[in-house]
Amino acid sequence: MRFTKLHGLGNDFLIASPGGEADISAAGELARRICDRHTGVGADGLIFLTPEKGEPARAGFQIFNADGSEAEISGNGLRCAAAFLASSGAVTSPKVLFRTAAGERQGEILSSRGSLFEVKIGLGAPRLTSKDIPFDDGQVHERVVDYPLSVIRRTYTITCVSMGNPHCSLFFDHFPSQSEWRGIGAEIESHPFFPNKTNVEFIRVIGRDEIEVLFWERGVGETLASGTGSAAAAVASMLKGLVDRTVKVRTAMGSLKVEWLERGEVLQTGPAEVVFSGDYPAS
Numbered sequence: 001m002r003f004t005k006l007h008g009l010g011n012d013f014l015i016a017s018p019g020g021e022a023d024i025s026a027a028g029e030l031a032r033r034i035c036d037r038h039t040g041v042g043a044d045g046l047i048f049l050t051p052e053k054g055e056p057a058r059a060g061f062q063i064f065n066a067d068g069s070e071a072e073i074s075g076n077g078l079r080c081a082a083a084f085l086a087s088s089g090a091v092t093s094p095k096v097l098f099r100t101a102a103g104e105r106q107g108e109i110l111s112s113r114g115s116l117f118e119v120k121i122g123l124g125a126p127r128l129t130s131k132d133i134p135f136d137d138g139q140v141h142e143r144v145v146d147y148p149l150s151v152i153r154r155t156y157t158i159t160c161v162s163m164g165n166p167h168c169s170l171f172f173d174h175f176p177s178q179s180e181w182r183g184i185g186a187e188i189e190s191h192p193f194f195p196n197k198t199n200v201e202f203i204r205v206i207g208r209d210e211i212e213v214l215f216w217e218r219g220v221g222e223t224l225a226s227g228t229g230s231a232a233a234a235v236a237s238m239l240k241g242l243v244d245r246t247v248k249v250r251t252a253m254g255s256l257k258v259e260w261l262e263r264g265e266v267l268q269t270g271p272a273e274v275v276f277s278g279d280y281p282a283s
Contacts, residue, residue, distance in 0.1 A: 001016050001030075001279065001280050002016060002017075002277065002278075002279055003015060003016040003034070003041070003278060003279070003280055004084055004087075004088070004274060004275075004276070004277040005041065005043065005274075005275040005276055005277070005278075006080035006083055006084055006272055006273060006274050006275060007076075007272070007273055007275060008075075008076035008079045008080050008225060008227060008270060008271060008272045008273075009076065009224060009225035009252075009253040009254045009256070009270065010223075010224030010251070010253040011044055011076040011077075011223050011225040011226060011227070012042070012043045012044055012275070013043055013044060013045050013046070013047050013063075013074075013076070013077050013080050014034055014035065014041055014043045014045075014047065014280075015047045015048075015049055015080065015081060016046070016047070016048060017048065017049055017050065017051075018050060018062075027046070027048065027062070027064050027070075028064055028068035028069065028070065029068060030046065030064075031045070031046040031064035031065065031066065031068050032066070032067065032068040034046060034280050035065075035066035036066075040280075041278070041280060043066065044065070044066055044220050044223050045064060045065050045066060045071070045074065045077060045220070046063070046064045047061065047062070047063045047064075047074075047077055047081060048060075048061075048062040048063075049081055049084065049085070050062075051085065051090045051091065055093070056093065056095060056096075056097055057085075057091040057092075057093045057095065057096040057097065058096065058098075058099065059081070059085060059090075059091075059097075059099070060099045061073075061077075061078065061081055061098040061099060061100045061105075062100075062101070063100075065218070065219030065220050066219065066220045066221075067219045067220065068219075069218075069219040070101070071101075071165060071218070071219065072100065072101040072102040072164050072165045073100045073102040073123075073164040073165055073228060074226075074227060074228060075163070075226070075228040075229075075231055075268055076225060076226060076227035076270075076272070078098055078100075078105055078107055078119075078121045078227065079117075079119040079121055079227060079268075079270060079271075079272040080272045081107070082096055082098075082107035082108070082109055082117070082119045082121070082272065083109070083112075083117035083119060083274060084274065086109050086112065086117060087112075087115065087274050094108055094109040094110075095107070095108045096108075100164070101164075102124070102163075102164025102165065103124060103164065105121060105122055105123060105124060105164075106121070106122045107119055107120070107122075108120045108121075110269070115273055115274040115275075116271060116272075116273045116274075117272045117274075118271055119269070119270065119271070119272050120267060120268070120269045121227070121268050121269075122265055122266075122267055123163055123164070123227075123228065123231050123265070123266045123267070124163070124164060124265060124266065125264035125265055125266065126161045126162065126163055126231075126232070126260075126266060127161065127162040127163075128142070128143045128144075128161055128162075128239075129142055129143070130142075130144055130160075132162050133160050133161065133166050133167075133194075133198075134162075134166065134194070134195055134196060135160050135166070135193055135194060136193055136194075136195055144158070144159065144160040144161075145159045145236075145239050145240065146158075146159060146240070147160070149168075149188070149191070149193070151184060151187045151188055151191065152183065152184065152187050156170050156184070156188075157170070157171070158170055158188075159171075159236040159239060159240060160198070161232050161236060161239070163228040163231050163232050163235075163266070164228065165199065165218075166194055166196055166197070166198040166199065166218075167198060167199045167200075167201060167228065167229060167233075167236075168188055168194070168198045168199070168200050168201070169200075169201045169202075169203055169232060169233055169236035169237075170184070170188075170200070170201070170202050170203065171203050171204075171237075171240075171242075172202060172203070172204055173204070175204060175214060181202050181214060182221075182222055184200070184202075184216075185200040185202070185216025185221075185222070186216065186221070188200045188216075189216060189218050197218045197219070199215070199216065199217050199218045199226065199228070199229050199232070200215075200216040201213050201214070201215060201216075201226075201232060201233040201236070202214040202215075202216075203233050203236070203237060205242045205243065207243075208242075208243050208244050209244055209246065209247055209248060210243075210248045210249075210250060211233060211234065211237055211242075211243060211247060211248075211249055211250065212249075212250040213226075213229065213230060213233045213249055213250070213251060214252075215229045215251070217229065224251060224252045224253050225252065225253060225254075225256075226251075227256070227268060227270070230249040230251065230256045230258055230268065230270075231258050231266050231268050233249060234247045234249055234258035234260065234266075235258075235260055235266065238260055245259065245260045245261075245262075246258070246259045246260075254270075254271065255270070256268055256269065256270035257269040257270065
């Protein structure tokens, strides 16, 4: 299988085109093997892209986490997918519409310099009700903001949204130690109140226009960045009135810009870089 590796601020993906039904049917197992950082290529996820003929440019988008589970969507993955299609010449338009399990999402190449691309992605409107996230404590919530959640014998105040996939945000003046927040992330990911599990963001508000975020991704674990996680963290901060509607999200390897437009859509702008291409298994 021919693949190309890309990353968005260290959140890395392997992108390939499906070679038939056998590839997709075994995609979970393939993702586990190829994403393994010791015995495979190494990545946070495996993406299958299916470019479609015609205008406007379109492509099917299917993503599998490193543990083999299928995800609905990935913000960084979409930026990487747009960069891959542009770099490979599969599309000539700067805009491409992706068909994801969470619905259609549009990407736009804003600039390129060699293997590095700046990409804007429309992530749609965040969904805020407990049913839509989903978050199930036996009650119906129009919004899950500042909810007290008991985890590891402690209670944390959480704010949850869906960006097409579930997210749970926690706020700190100072981040916990690495071992501590990893433990919290793992426990919340599989908390029974999240029937589809959840991604977890740890947020430190720097100012009205900037936040810093650590990421624990469902089906992956700690990641250097997360596109939908950055968007969810920004939206959660906005819901709590801590930041304005345009915010810079600082990650371990750089920053993204997130905008929540008045009409409801969330836009995200950030880098995506092509790393290398290869064949798996190597011939």
